[in-house]
Amino acid sequence: xxxxxxxxxxxxxxxxxxxxxxxxxxxxxxxxxxxxxxxxxxxxxxxxxxxxxxxxxxxxxxxxxxxxxxxxxxxxxxxxxxxxxxxxxxxxxxxxxxxxxxxxxxxxxxxxxxxxxxxxxxxxxxxxxxxxxxxxxxxxxxxxxxxxxxxxxxxxxxxxxxxxxxxxxxxxxxxxxxxxxxxxxxxxxxxxxxxxxxxxxxxxxxxxxxxxxxxxxxxxxxxxxxxxxxxxxxxxxxxxxxxxxxxxxxxxxxxxxxxxxxxxxxxxxxxxxxxxxxxxxxxxxxxxxxxxxxxxxxxxxxxxxxxxxxxxxxxxxxxxxxxxxxxxxxxxxxxxxxxxxxxxxxxxxxxxxxxxxxxxxxxxxxxxxxxxxxxxxxxxxxxxxxxxxxxxxxxxxxxxxxxxxxxxxxxxxxxxxxxxxxxxxxxxxxxxxxxxxxxxxxxxxxxxxxxxxxxxxxxxxxxxxxxxxxxxxxxxxxxxxxxxxxxxxxxxxxxxxxxxxxxxxxxxxxxxxxxxxxxxxxxxxxxxxxxxxxxxxxxxxxxxxxxxxxxxxxxxxxxxxxxxxxxxxxxxxxxxxxxxxxxxxxxxxxxxxxxxxxxxxxxxxxxxxxxxxxxxxxxxxxxxxxxxxxxxxxxxxxxxxxxxxxxxxxxxxxxxxxxx
Amino acid sequence: xxxxxxxxxxxxxxxxxxxxxxxxxxxxxxxxxxxxxxxxxxxxxxxxxxxxxxxxxxxxxxxxxxxxxxxxxxxxxxxxxxxxxxxxxxxxxxxxxxxxxxxxxxxxxxxxxxxxxxxxxxxxxxxxxxxxxxxxxxxxxxxxxxxxxxxxxxxxxxxxxxxxxxxxxxxxxxxxxxxxxxxxxxxxxxxxxxxxxxxxxxxxxxxxxxxxxxxxxxxxxxxxxxxxxxxxxxxxxxxxxxxxxxxxxxxxxxxxxxxxxxxxxxxxxxxxxxxxxxxxxxxxxxxxxxxxxxxxxxxxxxxxxxxxxxxxxxxxx
Numbered sequence: 002x003x004x005x006x007x008x009x010x011x012x013x014x015x016x017x018x019x020x021x022x023x024x025x026x027x028x029x030x031x032x033x034x035x036x037x038x039x040x041x042x043x044x045x046x047x048x049x050x051x052x053x054x055x056x057x058x059x060x061x062x063x064x065x066x067x068x069x070x071x072x073x074x075x076x077x078x079x080x081x082x083x084x085x086x087x088x089x090x091x092x093x094x095x096x097x098x099x100x101x102x103x104x105x106x107x108x109x110x111x112x113x114x115x116x117x118x119x120x121x122x123x124x125x126x127x128x129x130x131x132x133x134x135x136x137x138x139x140x141x142x143x144x145x146x147x148x149x150x151x152x153x154x155x156x157x158x159x160x161x162x163x164x165x166x167x168x169x170x171x172x173x174x175x176x177x178x179x180x181x182x183x184x185x186x187x188x189x190x191x192x193x194x195x196x197x198x199x200x201x202x203x204x205x206x207x208x209x210x211x212x213x214x215x216x217x218x219x220x221x222x223x224x225x226x227x228x229x230x231x232x233x234x235x236x237x238x239x240x241x242x243x244x245x246x247x248x249x250x251x252x253x254x255x256x257x258x259x260x261x262x263x264x265x266x267x268x269x270x271x272x273x274x275x276x277x278x279x280x281x282x283x284x285x286x287x288x289x290x291x292x293x294x295x296x297x298x299x300x301x302x303x304x305x306x307x308x309x310x311x312x313x314x315x316x317x318x319x320x321x322x323x324x325x326x327x328x329x330x331x332x333x334x335x336x337x338x339x340x341x342x343x344x345x346x347x348x349x350x351x352x353x354x355x356x357x358x359x360x361x362x363x364x365x366x367x368x369x370x371x372x373x374x375x376x377x378x379x380x381x382x383x384x385x386x387x388x389x390x391x392x393x394x395x396x397x398x399x400x401x402x403x404x405x406x407x408x409x410x411x412x413x414x415x416x417x418x419x420x421x422x423x424x425x426x427x428x429x430x431x432x433x434x435x436x437x438x439x440x441x442x443x444x445x446x447x448x449x450x451x452x453x454x455x456x457x458x459x460x461x462x463x464x465x466x467x468x469x470x471x472x473x474x475x476x477x478x479x480x481x482x483x484x485x486x487x488x489x490x491x492x493x494x495x496x497x498x499x500x501x502x503x504x505x506x507x508x509x510x511x512x513x514x515x516x517x518x519x520x521x522x523x524x525x526x527x528x529x530x531x532x533x534x535x536x537x538x539x540x541x542x543x544x545x546x547x548x549x550x551x552x553x554x555x556x557x558x559x560x561x562x563x564x565x566x567x568x569x570x571x572x573x574x575x576x577x578x579x580x581x582x583x584x585x586x587x588x589x590x591x592x593x594x595x596x597x598x599x600x601x602x603x604x605x606x607x608x609x610x611x612x613x614x615x616x617x618x619x620x621x622x623x624x625x626x627x628x629x630x631x632x633x634x635x636x637x638x639x640x641x642x643x644x645x646x647x648x649x650x651x652x653x654x655x656x657x658x659x660x661x
Numbered sequence: 662x663x664x665x666x667x668x669x670x671x672x673x674x675x676x677x678x679x680x681x682x683x684x685x686x687x688x689x690x691x692x693x694x695x696x697x698x699x700x701x702x703x704x705x706x707x708x709x710x711x712x713x714x715x716x717x718x719x720x721x722x723x724x725x726x727x728x729x730x731x732x733x734x735x736x737x738x739x740x741x742x743x744x745x746x747x748x749x750x751x752x753x754x755x756x757x758x759x760x761x762x763x764x765x766x767x768x769x770x771x772x773x774x775x776x777x778x779x780x781x782x783x784x785x786x787x788x789x790x791x792x793x794x795x796x797x798x799x800x801x802x803x804x805x806x807x808x809x810x811x812x813x814x815x816x817x818x819x820x821x822x823x824x825x826x827x828x829x830x831x832x833x834x835x836x837x838x839x840x841x842x843x844x845x846x847x848x849x850x851x852x853x854x855x856x857x858x859x860x861x862x863x864x865x866x867x868x869x870x871x872x873x874x875x876x877x878x879x880x881x882x883x884x885x886x887x888x889x890x891x892x893x894x895x896x897x898x899x900x901x902x903x904x905x906x907x908x909x910x911x912x913x914x915x916x917x918x919x920x921x922x923x924x925x926x927x928x929x930x931x932x933x934x935x936x937x938x939x940x941x942x943x944x945x946x947x948x949x950x951x952x953x954x955x956x957x958x959x960x961x962x963x964x965x966x967x968x969x970x971x972x973x974x975x976x977x978x
């Protein structure tokens with residue numbers, strides 16, 4: 002083999018603490034190395050050209066670049082060697098920046114370690130074999146999970162781009178959290194009025210198929226060829242017949258069902274349509290409140306329904322769809338208000354969450370848009386807003402900022418004044434975070450034009466006093482304790498991952514952070530991608546986001562899907578597991594441990610059982626290779642011989658070459 | 662009828678349906694060797710139960726294409742269960758004679774007790790005593806003093822899987838502390854343990870008897886110890902290569918080893934290599950609450966995949 006080694010300075014990033022020329026000189030002595038040079042920037046155009054010229058002039062058939070992490074430039078250099086006619090897997094990268102120059106200061110030791118890493122790469126490269134990617138067809142249909150504003154935007158953009166789009170929504174209507182909002186900041190325009198047209202477009206788009214009241218039961222397959230099972234939950238109403246006339250809800254005698262759309266402010270009927278603009282506008286029965294299911298009587302809805310749509314026998318149904326990509330837009334949920342006992346959360350009826358308050362402000366809400374205290378229905382004359390409830394609070398292991406609370410709190414303070422002009426409004430805050438366009442001006446309006454009393458400090462307790470609520474806290478600007486009387490306390494409860502998001506992540510094989518938010522592939526450069534190819538993120542499921550950011554991310558995810566689908570065929574990564582059938586004893590432990598279902602059982606010609614890897618499904622994780630006691634499965638590009646060559650070099654001569 | 666007669670009759674009755682029955686036999690009064698019973702006349706060579714030392718399950722994988730009858734003690738039955746669980750052998754081609762076991766004698770221990778044991782002509786066990794007959798003497802030993810080590814910590818004297826039980830199940834005695842020896846060893850300093858293994862591995866002759874005697878070791882021809890492609894182990898007879906092999910073997914047996922002790926018994930140098938396997942087994946017990954070869958229905962922890970393990974703090978690593 003004829004190996005060339007290129008040691009990159011990365012400006013002073015590496016050369017500052019590593020003697021790159023010495024590393025190159027040492028590498029010149031390594032087995033099968035015919036050329037070793039140092040170069041200021043290997044990734045630059047002249048740097049790459051030098052590699053190509055060296056391959057051509059020196060007849061290299063393997064290249065090692067010692068530079069940064071392969072996460073950044075491995076793809077670059079693979080393309081470089083490919084341009085010079087080599088197989089792209091005849092390339093190895095030694096990370097002497099993140100693993101050496103950025104972590105150690107001693108130049109002598111750094112140079113020693115860098116030399117070792119280059120040697121390891123050379124040792125591995127000597128066992129590399131050319132690998133060839135296989136290609137497979139792409140199913141150009143996309144699945145969008147969650148139909149909040151991010152999911153709606155992603156679905157509409159995909160559908161407008163000509164893709165067949167499947168939308169799965171857990172509740173009986175699309176719209177998500179945005180549909181529950183009364184007004185939106187910083188324009189104070191009616192939330193559902195701006196969202197409504199998009200909801201209608203979603204329902205009427207010829208390319209979009211909507212499954213409401215449905216959840217993902219299972220997802221298998223791989224990028225380009227996913228198989229998804231969707232569980233359609235029983236609504237006990239035949240939606241093909243239901244016209245959404247609402248007669249059933251008018252006549253339903255069970256009027257104490259929890260009203261989830263209204264955030265449990267007020268009650269609804271056992272059969273209901275969540276709100277006037279609901280899409281699809283179809284009734285569904287809450288079996289836990291319906292007299293038919295509880296006491297086996299009533300059946301009024303079935304009698305009054307003009308189209309005979311009520312079907313008490315309906316069961317959950319699982320439907321299958323095939324798609325090539327998935328956009329996850331499952332949003333967020335507020336933390337449980339009962340966790341905030343110090344603020345009276347869950348104890349005092351007049352302590353509500355911001356989203357409950359939003360419903361109380363809404364004209365389509367349970368109070369018809371009239372502000373009333375939940376305890377006795379009186380009009381509040383003082384409303385206290387508490388920010389950062391369960392956000393930026395290390396005492397409850399939540400260091401994150403929920404991002405949008407400062408803004409909606411200001412909006413709610415403004416709306417309070419427009420509902421009850423003589424109502425006092427107080428906001429307890431830590432800092433004001435208003436970095437968006439027109440955001441800080443909006444906060445100023447709340448403070449100056451709408452005379453909201455902003456108190457910088459945290460609230461220590463909320464307790465009943467003379468039939469009202471006393472809010473006690475610190476005023477850190479005045480350096481005093483302060484107490485404000487309130488009729489209503491609104492908690493800006495922090496945003497957490499949506500209920501069930503961990504289960505969904507495991508079905509989709511994507512990762513999530515400590516708060517349950519889904520992990521993007523790279524925090525800066527791949528914010529919409531996940532580490533599972535073909536699964537993209539949109540909206541607040543990735544972390545708290547306001548409406549403009551969610552919409553932008555929905556469009557971004559759609560753009561990613563369309564870029565993916567712009568190719569007729571995709572290439573599979575050849576760095577996958579491979580079974581050596583001679584060694585395989587057919588115990589199929591690999592099949593049982595494979596997290597991707599990438600191994601199948603086959604019959605060999607002699608009738609014995611063997612394992613076989615489905616190359617397009619295999620993600621190259623290596624679980625099977627460590628499970629196989631017979632060493633019958635190896636990961637291509639990470640074979641036993643390659644790893645042994647690395648370890649053998651490192652361990653064998655450690656004593657001899659140590660600089661100390 | 663005595664146990665040996667019951668067993669003989671049971672095998673005689675099933676022999677026509679089977680290619681062969683694996684049991685123990687031979688002429689040595691202190692040791693029985695594996696007996697492959699193909700015809701009724703082979704039954705005459707059946708040895709007495711206290712000599713049923715070796716674990717015959719070691720033969721099952723290589724004989725998996727045949728219809729095999731197998732005599733198992735409690736400990737052997739665990740190997741059979743583990744092989745079945747791992748899909749290495751098939752239940753329909755197996756007929757199991759289960760033998761409740763009071764413990765087997767360790768010939769090496771008798772040799773230490775009796776100077777002329779090499780010339781023994783007979784051995785009998787009666788009510789906790791072992792009578793060894795030599796041309797000149799009759800020695801009487803305490804059974805507990807000559808039982809194999811693993812019998813002293815036996816928790817499963819009765820087979821856990823069988824088609825036919827020979828005689829009656831025996832009551833399970835008090836269960837001794839399972840890992841006392843390991844606790845004592847781990848209480849030693851790191852240096853002391855390192856020195857212990859250096860010395861132990863220095864004595865290893867790299868004969869692979871431990872591997873060959875292991876009923877769960879099924880790679881055989883493709884063992885990493887013999888493989889030259891990939892070249893895991895060199896032919897150098899240094900401690901690092903020998904130690905590397907023992908660690909590899911132990912790792913391959915993590916969560917699979919039933920602690921039958923055949924590796925240690927087979928070792929011509931008498932090296933305490935079961936200790937290494939027992940260490941890993943205890944880790945598996947603590948991490949996954951799993952013991953190999955007890956229940957056909959459970960899944961071995963290293964043959965399955967779980968996103969988050971209960972006892973492994975993945976996030977804190």
